[in-house]
Amino acid sequence: MAVVTVTEESRSADGWFVVATSADVPPGQIVQTFLQGQELALWRDTHGAAQVWEDRCPHRGTRFTIGRIAGDQLACAYHGWRFAAGGHCTYIPAHPGLTPPKPICARTYAVRERYGMIWASLGSPESDVPVLPPFADGAGRRLFCRSFVTRCPADEAAQQLLAQTDHRYRAIAPLALVGDTDTDATPVLLIQPMSEQRSILHLWLVTHDGADSDAALRERHVTLIKTQRSRVEAAAAALAQ
Numbered sequence: 001m002a003v004v005t006v007t008e009e010s011r012s013a014d015g016w017f018v019v020a021t022s023a024d025v026p027p028g029q030i031v032q033t034f035l036q037g038q039e040l041a042l043w044r045d046t047h048g049a050a051q052v053w054e055d056r057c058p059h060r061g062t063r064f065t066i067g068r069i070a071g072d073q074l075a076c077a078y079h080g081w082r083f084a085a086g087g088h089c090t091y092i093p094a095h096p097g098l099t100p101p102k103p104i105c106a107r108t109y110a111v112r113e114r115y116g117m118i119w120a121s122l123g124s125p126e127s128d129v130p131v132l133p134p135f136a137d138g139a140g141r142r143l144f145c146r147s148f149v150t151r152c153p154a155d156e157a158a159q160q161l162l163a164q165t166d167h168r169y170r171a172i173a174p175l176a177l178v179g180d181t182d183t184d185a186t187p188v189l190l191i192q193p194m195s196e197q198r199s200i201l202h203l204w205l206v207t208h209d210g211a212d213s214d215a216a217l218r219e220r221h222v223t224l225i226k227t228q229r230s231r232v233e234a235a236a237a238a239l240a241q
């Protein structure tokens with residue numbers, strides 16, 4: 001398997017990064033998250049297609065995440081301007097007869113939905129979302145455990161996890177790590193770069209035939225990742241001093 005480096009690509013604006021699990025963004029809800037310091041509003045149109053927008057109305061900067069979804073459009077909470085899935089403004093309540101000029105547009109970002117996760121890019125990615133072999137068809141059943149906000153930047157968290165010796169990981173994409181396989185499951189960590197200070201570890205398992213119950217698997221691996229997260233945060237704190 002090719003050696004994957006985590007540092008440079010994880011900071012690129014043109015990379016694809018996980019921003020939420022698919023289940024985190026149910027139809028009808030606007031969900032806030034962060035990618036590389038950018039505040040984002042995630043939502044779905046009536047076809048279920050995920051949308052990733054800057055969490056800021058282009059009129060007066062109100063957060064879209066306090067607005068509402070109206071069919072295939074997002075309505076700002078402040079003056080009620082509506083924006084369609086491509087980001088363009090479709091309706092201004094104070095001027096109901098006006099066709100909003102094209103430049104009035106919410107900022108939208110590239111988005112994909114794959115492996116039970118929503119991926120986004122703040123730039124212009126030239127390639128597709130990375131292929132994650134542990135999630136290939138027939139490899140086993142994919143089971144989501146939990147997401148952990150971590151006080152450590154994403155690339156540093158990945159480096160710290162890769163440096164562990166008691167529970168080993170290897171990188172399969174810039175911010176995707178696969179852990180040691182035991183008799184029940186293979187852990188897969190997808191790391192979301194929230195900001196210069198924080199990241200989110202999204203923990204998945206690929207379960208094997210005859211594995212323990214989902215609840216038991218989750219409990220075991222969540223306990224493990226909490227310990228690992230503590231080490232990562234301690235290392236990041238020490239580096240910052």
Ligand code: FES
Pocket residue numbers: 057058059060061062076077078079080081
């Ligand atoms: S701030 Fe959004 S419509 Fe005015």
